[in-house]
Amino acid sequence: MTPLDPSTFPLALQDLAVKVRDGVRLSAADALLCFETPHVVALGRLANAVRRRMHGDTVFYNLNRHINPTNVCVYTYNCKFCSFAAMKDEPHAWQMSHEEIYRQAGEQGGNDVTEFHIVGGLHPDLDMAWYEEMLRGLKERFPKAHLKAFTAIEIGWFAKREKLSIEEVLRRLTAAGLGSLPGGGAEIFHPEVREIICDGKLDADEWIEVHRIAHRMGIKSNCTMLYGHVEKNAHKVDHLMRLRELQDEHGGFNAFIPLAYHPENNYLGLEYHTTGLDDLRHIATARLVLDNIPHIKAYWVMVTPKLAQVALSFGADDLDGTVVRETIYHMAGAETAQMMPTSELERVVRAAGFTPVERDTLYNQIERAN
Numbered sequence: 001m002t003p004l005d006p007s008t009f010p011l012a013l014q015d016l017a018v019k020v021r022d023g024v025r026l027s028a029a030d031a032l033l034c035f036e037t038p039h040v041v042a043l044g045r046l047a048n049a050v051r052r053r054m055h056g057d058t059v060f061y062n063l064n065r066h067i068n069p070t071n072v073c074v075y076t077y078n079c080k081f082c083s084f085a086a087m088k089d090e091p092h093a094w095q096m097s098h099e100e101i102y103r104q105a106g107e108q109g110g111n112d113v114t115e116f117h118i119v120g121g122l123h124p125d126l127d128m129a130w131y132e133e134m135l136r137g138l139k140e141r142f143p144k145a146h147l148k149a150f151t152a153i154e155i156g157w158f159a160k161r162e163k164l165s166i167e168e169v170l171r172r173l174t175a176a177g178l179g180s181l182p183g184g185g186a187e188i189f190h191p192e193v194r195e196i197i198c199d200g201k202l203d204a205d206e207w208i209e210v211h212r213i214a215h216r217m218g219i220k221s222n223c224t225m226l227y228g229h230v231e232k233n234a235h236k237v238d239h240l241m242r243l244r245e246l247q248d249e250h251g252g253f254n255a256f257i258p259l260a261y262h263p264e265n266n267y268l269g270l271e272y273h274t275t276g277l278d279d280l281r282h283i284a285t286a287r288l289v290l291d292n293i294p295h296i297k298a299y300w301v302m303v304t305p306k307l308a309q310v311a312l313s314f315g316a317d318d319l320d321g322t323v324v325r326e327t328i329y330h331m332a333g334a335e336t337a338q339m340m341p342t343s344e345l346e347r348v349v350r351a352a353g354f355t356p357v358e359r360d361t362l363y364n365q366i367e368r369a370n
Contacts, residue, residue, distance in 0.1 A: 003021070004017060004020060004021040004046075004049050006018045009045070010037075010039045010042055012033075012039065013033075013037060013039055013042050013043070013046070016030055016033060016034075016046065016288075017046060020046045020288065021049075025291055026288055026289050026291070028238075028241055030288075030289075031237045031241070031285065031288075031289045032233055032237050034281070034284070034285040034288060034289065035237065035281070035285060036233060040277050040281050043281065043284045043285070043288075043314075044280060044284045044313060044314035044315070046284070046288060047283070047284035047285075047287040047288050047314050047315030048313050048314060050287050050288060050291075050315065051287055051296070051316070051317050054294065055317045056355075057353070057354045057355050058317065058354070058355055059312055059316075059317055059318065059319060059349045059352075059354040059355065059356055060295065060317060060318040060319070060358075060359045060363065061318065061320065061321050061322075061342075061345045061346075061349070061356060061357075061358060061359070062115055062320075062321040062322075062358060062359050062360060063112055063114050063321060063342065063358065064113060064114065064115040064117055064320070064322060065105065065113050066116075066117045066118075066119075067101060067104060067105060067116055067117070067118045068084075068096075068118075069095070069096050069101055069118065069120045069134065070093075070094060070095040070096065070120045070121050070123045070126065071086050071092075071093060071094055071120065072086055072087070072088050072093050072094070072095055072123045072124075073086070073087075073120075073121030073122045073123070074122045074123075074157075075121075075122060075153075075198070075200065075201050076121075078198055078199055078200040078201055079197070079198045079201060080196070080197055080198070080266060080267040080268040080269075081187070081197045081226065081229060081261060081266055081268045082266055083262065083264060083266045084121070088123075088124070088125075095126070098133060098134055101134060101137075101138070102137055102138065102141055105138060105141070105142060106141070106142075111142065113142065113145050113322075114145060114146060114360045114361065114366065115145060115146045115321070115360065115361045116138060116142070116145055116146070116147050116148070116149070117148050117149075117182060118134075118147065118148070118149035118150070119149070119150065119151055119154065119182055119184055120154070122153070122154065122157040127161065127162065128158045128161070128162050128169065128172065128173075131150075131158075131173070131176075132173065132175075133176075135147055135149065135173065135177035135178055136177055138177065139176075139177035146180065146360060146361040146362070147177050147179045148179060148180045148182055148222075148361050149173075149178055149179075149181070149182070150173065150178070150182070151181070151182055151183070151184035151185040152181065152184075152185050152186075152206075152210035153184070153185035153201060153202050154185075155169055155170065155181070155210050156202045156206055156207075156210060166210055166213045167213055167217065170213065170214055170217055170219060174217075174219065178219075179361060180219060180220045180221055180222075180254070180361055180362070181210075181211065181214055181219060181220075181221035181222070182221070182222055183221060183222030183223040183224040183253075183256070184224055185201070185202065185224075186204075186207055186223060186224045186226070186239070186243075187225075187226045188225065188226060188227075188236065188239055189204035189208075189235075189238060189239045189242055190204070190231070190235040190238050190239065191204070192235065193229075193230060193231045193235050196230050197226075197229060197268060204242065208242065208246055211246065211252065211253075212249065214252065215246075215249070215250035215251070215253075216250060219252070220252055220253075220361075220362060221252055221253060221254070222256070222257060223243050223255075223293070224256070224257045224258070224259050225239050225240070225243075225256075225258055225259065225286075226259045226260075226261055227258060227259070227260060227261065227274070227278075227282055228260045228261040228274035228278060229261040229268060230268075230270075236282075240285075240289045240290060241289075243256065243290060243293070244289065244290055244291070244292060244293075247290070247292045247293055248292060253293045254293075254294065254295060254361075254362065255293065255295035255296065255297050255318060256286050256290050256296055256297070257297040257299055257320075258279075258283055258286055258296075259302060260273070260274040260278070260279055260282075260302055260303065261274065262302075276303075276307050276310075279303045279307060279311070280310065280311060280314045283296060283298055283311045283314050283315050283316050284315045286315065287314075287315025288315070294363070295318050296316050296317060296318065297316060297319070297320055298312065298316035298318070298319055298320075299320050300319050300340060301320070308348070309348050309349075309352045310352075312349070312354055313352065318359075319345060319348070319349070321345075322341065322342060322345065342358075
């Protein structure tokens with residue numbers, strides 16, 4: 001790889017380029033510059049240099065499928081950005097039975113899936129035992145699959161509902177088959193934003209504490225940030241810094257996923273989607289600032305496969321996976337496909353000049369017989 005030459009960058013980014021070349025951790029002021037600079041392509045060059053230093057030309061994906069057991073949620077009217085949730089008596093509400101979950105898990109090559117990604121609403125009538133039984137049933141039927149399940153919001157809800165500590169909740173769920181935690185529910189940490197978009201939900205300190213406890217117990221997780229709504233750049237800098245600080249403690253985050261707000265079918269009242277440059281900027285900034293989180297995802301369901309392909313040169317090293325059935329973003333207006341076959345994932349990666357590598361949830365490479 002050609003050494004990074006800071007003199008080839010716009011003057012406003014040359015000091016940043018020196019830090020990137022020398023492997024110096026970026027400051028909060030540097031992160032703010034990443035969000036404010038008009039030179040997004042140059043920012044992408046810097047992020048690409050970091051991702052290639054970390055991962056070469058490898059791009060990861062997995063054979064996963066999403067399962068949403070219910071969209072009934074006690075926070076339906078608190079989370080104004082959410083298009084997924086419903087109150088129990090609303091016509092678009094659903095609750096799957098265990099048998100429906102097992103049947104959906106087995107559809108379209110379920111036995112080859114290495115990960116089930118399971119998140120849902122906070123149903124007032126479902127106790128933790130119901131979810132433990134679901135996990136055990138999935139493990140019995142799909143013993144090779146990793147169960148990545150329950151956001152920090154769900155973990156916090158279980159603790160509140162069952163009057164248990166976070167550690168006790170996690171211990172019971174892992175005994176039932178839980179393998180790791182997804183990164184949802186972080187949104188934007190700053191209270192100025194949370195009181196507008198998700199007032200009353202788990203606050204930033206509580207979200208962080210769930211993941212801190214999980215990491216201390218040896219449970220890996222992902223992390224996210226929801227952008228493109230009412231937040232300001234300073235709020236996003238604060239968010240990334242807090243994630244980086246937590247990662248310094250135990251190194252428990254596998255990946256960071258920047259999530260673009262979609263405006264359809266929710267109560268926030270905004271009209272516009274993020275632009276392609278917005279999405280690329282957030283991916284590049286994440287790669288530059290989150291130096292201790294190994295992987296940055298370009299979630300193709302969210303940004304479209306074509307932009308995800310471009311994002312591989314803007315710092316992303318992971319496209320997520322086959323997905324099979326996605327609900328949350330499609331209820332918010334996403335028009336992408338519900339699934340992407342392995343052959344298409346690999347074609348997209350190779351066409352961008354990278355090497356596709358199938359992984360498991362914990363980023364171990366998977367070799368399959370032809």
